[in-house]
Amino acid sequence: MSISAINPNPIPTPSIQPPDIVRCAYMELIVTDLAKSREFYVDVLGLHVTEEDENVIYLRSLEEFIHHNLVLRKGPVAAVASFAYRVRTPEDVDTAEAYYKELGCRTERRANGFTKGVGDSVRVEDPLGFPYEFFYSVEHVERLTQRYDLYSAGELVRLDHFNQVTPDVPRGRAYLEDLGFRVSEDIKDSDGVTYAAWMHRKDTVHDTALTGGDGPRMHHMAFATHEKHNIIQICDKMGALRISDRIERGPGRHGVSNAFYLYILDPDDHRIEIYTQDYYTGDPDNPTVTWDVHDNQRRDWWGNAVVPSWYTEASLVLDLDGNPQPVTARTDSSEMEVTIGADGFSYTRPADDGGASAGEAAKGFKIGTQL
Numbered sequence: 001m002s003i004s005a006i007n008p009n010p011i012p013t014p015s016i017q018p019p020d021i022v023r024c025a026y027m028e029l030i031v032t033d034l035a036k037s038r039e040f041y042v043d044v045l046g047l048h049v050t051e052e053d054e055n056v057i058y059l060r061s062l063e064e065f066i067h068h069n070l071v072l073r074k075g076p077v078a079a080v081a082s083f084a085y086r087v088r089t090p091e092d093v094d095t096a097e098a099y100y101k102e103l104g105c106r107t108e109r110r111a112n113g114f115t116k117g118v119g120d121s122v123r124v125e126d127p128l129g130f131p132y133e134f135f136y137s138v139e140h141v142e143r144l145t146q147r148y149d150l151y152s153a154g155e156l157v158r159l160d161h162f163n164q165v166t167p168d169v170p171r172g173r174a175y176l177e178d179l180g181f182r183v184s185e186d187i188k189d190s191d192g193v194t195y196a197a198w199m200h201r202k203d204t205v206h207d208t209a210l211t212g213g214d215g216p217r218m219h220h221m222a223f224a225t226h227e228k229h230n231i232i233q234i235c236d237k238m239g240a241l242r243i244s245d246r247i248e249r250g251p252g253r254h255g256v257s258n259a260f261y262l263y264i265l266d267p268d269d270h271r272i273e274i275y276t277q278d279y280y281t282g283d284p285d286n287p288t289v290t291w292d293v294h295d296n297q298r299r300d301w302w303g304n305a306v307v308p309s310w311y312t313e314a315s316l317v318l319d320l321d322g323n324p325q326p327v328t329a330r331t332d333s334s335e336m337e338v339t340i341g342a343d344g345f346s347y348t349r350p351a352d353d354g355g356a357s358a359g360e361a362a363k364g365f366k367i368g369t370q371l
Helices: 034-044 091-102 169-178 228-240
Strands: 021-031 048-052 056-060 070-074 079-087 107-110 121-125 131-135 158-166 182-188 194-200 208-212 217-224 247-253 260-265 271-276 289-292 315-317
Touching: 021 034, 021 158, 034 048, 034 056, 034 070, 034 228, 070 079, 079 091, 091 107, 091 121, 091 131, 158 169, 158 271, 169 182, 169 194, 169 208, 228 247, 228 260, 228 271
Parallel strands: 021 070, 079 131, 079 315, 158 208, 182 289, 217 271
Antiparallel strands: 021 079, 048 056, 056 070, 107 121, 121 131, 158 217, 182 194, 194 208, 217 315, 247 260, 260 271
16 A cells, blocks of 8 residues: 555645756754854864854855855754755745645745855745755855865865655655655665655755654755765764764665765764765656565665664754744654664665565564654
8 A cells, every 4th residue: 555545645736837946055053052062163174164053053064165065053952953045046936935835834035045155045844743954145255175274174065965864755745756856766665665865856866865763853964075085084083082872874885876975973872874975866767766664775785784773863843933843743654664784674685676575574663764
C-alpha cells in the first residue's frame, strides 16, 4: 500500500507556474549562546564573518559572493527560522508569494528583507510546515577564492544542501516536484513506497532532501569542501581541541550521492554535514538512482554503524511568528514495519537483488530511514 493511500491528503498543484529557484542559499539558525556558536562555526569550522553584532552573526563560505550562507541569531529556543532559496529574477519573488497564497499557505513579504544583505523577500509556512524563504536581491561581498592567506586545511567552500524530516515523504516529494525540484536519488521498497528523496535545482545531487520521521524538523544543513582530506582535517582539529564527542557520525562514504561525509553537532545540537565529491546532475534526462530500502550500502558504502541519534534527533523549525512548529509523529505502517538495527541492516544486498530477505537478515529495533 502506498503512503498516499494511507494519507489521502495530497497537496494540490497551483494553477500558476512555480518560481524559478536557482539554489539553496542560506539558513537562519536560532542559537541559545551566540558566543559558543561563534566559536564553533568560526574558530572550529572556519566560516567567514561578513558582519556581526551582539544578537546576530552573518557567515559565508569561501566561494560565496552573496552576503551570507548562514545566519546565527540569538534566541530562547534552538530552531530553524528559514530555509532560504535564491530565485532567478525579482519577478520570481512575486511568483513565489502568489504560488503559496494559492496553496493556502501563510506568507509574509518584506521589501527590505528578513536579514541584512538580502532585499525583497517572501517567507512562507509551506504545506509541510517548513519556513521557506525566496529572494533575489542581495548585497555582494568579496568572494574569497583567491584569498589563499585565509584558506584553512578544512576550508568550507560552499553551502550544499538542506535535509528535512517529514512524516509523509511521498506527499512532500510530489509537492517539491510541483515546485520545480528534480529527484536525483530515492529510496523505495518493493511496493514502490518512497522512504527518502534527494531533490535538486542546481546541478548537484540535492539542494534539499526529504527523509521520513517525526516532523517538520531540520535533520541537517551541509557545507561542501573541495576534497575529502579537508574533512579528515576537521576531524583531526576537533580531536586536538578535545571536542571529538561532537562528531556524531563518520567520516565515511555514502551510497546515496556517492559523497564523502562527516556529521557533527553544534553547541545547540543542530546537525551539520561536511560533504564532498558528489556528481553532476544537470542533463535534462539525468536518471534517478533508486535504492532498495533494505540495502545497507545506501547509508554508508563501507557498512559503518549508524548511531541511533542520527535517526531520531533533529532541530525544531519555527513558524512566521517565531514559535516552534508542532511536530507530527510518523505513523505510516508500511515504513514502520521496516526493522533495522542501530547500524542499519546486517547485510548488503547484491546488485542483482539477491541475498537474504529483510526479515531473515535484520533483527533489532525500529528506527527511521534517513540518509
